[in-house]
Amino acid sequence: MAPSDTREKPFHVAVCGGGIGGLCMLIGLLRQNISCTLYESAAAFAEIGAGVSFGPNAVRAMSLIDPDIKKGYDRIATGNAWPAKKNLWFEFNLGPKEDGWKDLKAPGKEGQRIAQVVALDVGQSSVHRAHFLDVLVDLVPDGVAQFGKRVEKVEKKGQKMLLTFQDGSTAEADAVIGCDGVKSRARQILLGEDHETTNPTFTGKYAYRGLIPMEKAAKALGDELARNSQMYLGRHGHVLTFPIENGKTMNVVAFQTKMDGKWEDERWVLPMKKEDMFADFEGWGESVQKVLxxxxxxxVWALFDHPPAPTYFKGHFALLGDAAHASTPHQGAGAGQAIEDAFILSNLLGQVNSVDEIERAFYAYDAVRRPRSQKVVATSRDAAKIYEFEDEKLKSNLVMIKKTLEMRYDWIWNEDLPQQLKTAEAIMGSGQACR
Ligand SMILES: Cc1cc2nc3c(=O)[nH]c(=O)nc-3n(C[C@H](O)[C@H](O)[C@H](O)COP(=O)(O)OP(=O)(O)OC[C@H]3O[C@@H](n4cnc5c(N)ncnc54)[C@H](O)[C@@H]3O)c2cc1C
Structure with missing residues (x-):
């Protein structure tokens, strides 16, 4: 939201990491007339060639940070092609063949529709990650971002925060916001390298990710399945597809469970062998085989998330986005939480009038953002269990699964973000602080 006071604030903020979270935070700070510098470890801003989808809450948060983010997003966002399916987030179908169930009787026919989940006003709304990053980068003036700056240390030095980078250089700021992703160095520094919640945990799931030219997908699957978002559910696995790039491309993520629950490779992203993927999806039906x-x-991506951190800040140092609460992607909500974080924190800092008040803003940010974002992490793990017939209560009861799916995302999507900000402002105004 636009600030009423247009004078520059008497403090400087360092943002560490230029992914979706760091860039939204930076744009929010600029919008609030806060002097800031972004330090990115890579040589340039970059995102992977894959799709990312956003729920109604995330799309609203973009407008609330800066209407120009939303305008740019609208130029590149893609939804379902069929007008009758515009409000649908996903259609859920049974994935495996009837005789393809390893340890269960098939609960229905392959391709049978289990549920249609509506996300009002937004439906399925997705972009190519690199294109969304371009939208954000276009809103950053020259000179605000520095590259090749891998943060190694953040410490208090007198009244200032001192950042030390891998190249030996240093920088000072009044506040530091670590937005450096799931393998965050900022998180290690803030929580302590040995703290039990610092390191990400393997969630027992991995995913094959890839793109398909839409013409080819539509020829193989037919228009309905190709051009509108679909999920195919099965025992210990699920596959999702949605259109991106104005319908020119289909984004695919095919999930599987690692039955021993361990990921031993240091690398979390590996080139994959097609034969391994087909072996994983043996017994799945025609639609899934065509997609693969x-x-x-x-x-192939190993999926890690964070145990719930006891705090997102310490003094003048805070965490945001995946650095604070990396999540599995099963609710399509991780990046959306980073954008919500940036909306709340930039607005709270916009109300800070002296360096001494920064900690109160961080305290209020932590108070409202931590419970919600950590609930997203926990329920995202639960979502995969439902999609993969591993939920203890629902098992493969399709009627119960339908009922659950139709209502389980509402609390994420219908969040009243201006009200969340008001709550945070009240906490900040009450002078409660700080550790
Ligand atoms: C398979 C998969 C699918 C997903 N799909 C969705 C989806 O559909 N919808 C959704 O909302 N979310 C989705 N997510 C989650 C989403 O990708 C993340 O939540 C989001 O990208 C996090 O953004 P971030 O800016 O916090 O972190 P990142 O995107 O990881 O950015 C971190 C940045 O910090 C830089 N950096 C790292 N270390 C340092 C350092 N020490 N110093 C300085 N810079 C540093 C990095 O180079 C990078 O630019 C998905 C995740 C996965 C794994």
């Missing part, structure tokens, strides 16, 4: 066979240059 058309995936271009897929790779």
């Amino acid at each position: 066979s058309l995936m271009e240059k897929p790779d």
Whole structure:
């Protein structure tokens, strides 16, 4: 939201990391007339060639940070092609063949529709990650971002925060916001390298990701399945597809469970062998087999998330986005939480009038953002269990699964973000602080 006071604030903020979270935070700070510098470890801003989808809450948060983010987003966002399906987030179908169930009797026929989940006003709304990053970068003036700056240390030095980078250089700021992703160095520094919640945990799931030219997908699957978002559910696995790039491309993510629950490779993203992927999806039906066979240059991603941190700040140092609460992607909500974080924190800092008040803003940010974002992390793990018939109560009861799916995302999507900000402002105004 636009600030009423247009004078520059008497403090400087360092943002560490230029992904979706760091860039939204930076744009929010600029919008609030706060002097800031972004330090990115890579040589340039970059995102992977894959799709990312956003729920109604995330899309509203974009407008609330800066209407220009939303305008740019609208130029590149893609939804379902069929007008009758515009409000649908996903359609859920049974994935495996009737005789393809390893340890269960098939609860229905392959391709049978289990549920249609509506996300009012937004439906399925997705972008190519690199294109969304371009939208954000276009809103950053020259000179605000520095590259090749991998943060190694953050410490208090007198009244200032001192950042030390891997190249030996240093920088000072009044406040530091760590937005450096799931393997966050900022999180290690803030929580302590040995703290039990510092390191990400393997969630027991991995995913093949790839893109398909839409013409090829539509020829193989037919228009309805290709051009509108679909999920195919099965025992210990699920596959999702949605259109991106104005319908020119289909984004695919095919999930599987690692039955021993361990990920031992240091790398979390590996090139994959197509035969491994087909072995994983043996017994799955025609639609899924067609999708897998058309995936271009897929790779495989181990899925990690964070145990719930006891705090997102310490003094003048805070965490945001995946650095604070990395999540599995099963609710399509991780990046959306980073955008919500940026909306709340930039607005709270916009109300700070002296360096001494920064900690109160961080305290209020932590108080409202931590419970919600950590609930997203926990329920995202639960979502995968439902999609993969591993939920202890629902098992493969399709009627119960339908009922659950139709209502389980409402609390994420219908969040009243201006009200969340008001709550945070009240906490900040009450002078409660700080550790
Ligand atoms: C398979 C998969 C699918 C997903 N799909 C969705 C989806 O559909 N919808 C959704 O909302 N979310 C989704 N997510 C989650 C989403 O990708 C993340 O929540 C989001 O990208 C996090 O953004 P971030 O800016 O916090 O972190 P990142 O995108 O990881 O950015 C961190 C940045 O910090 C930089 N950096 C790292 N270390 C340092 C350092 N020490 N110093 C300085 N800079 C540093 C990095 O180079 C990078 O630019 C998905 C995740 C996965 C794994």
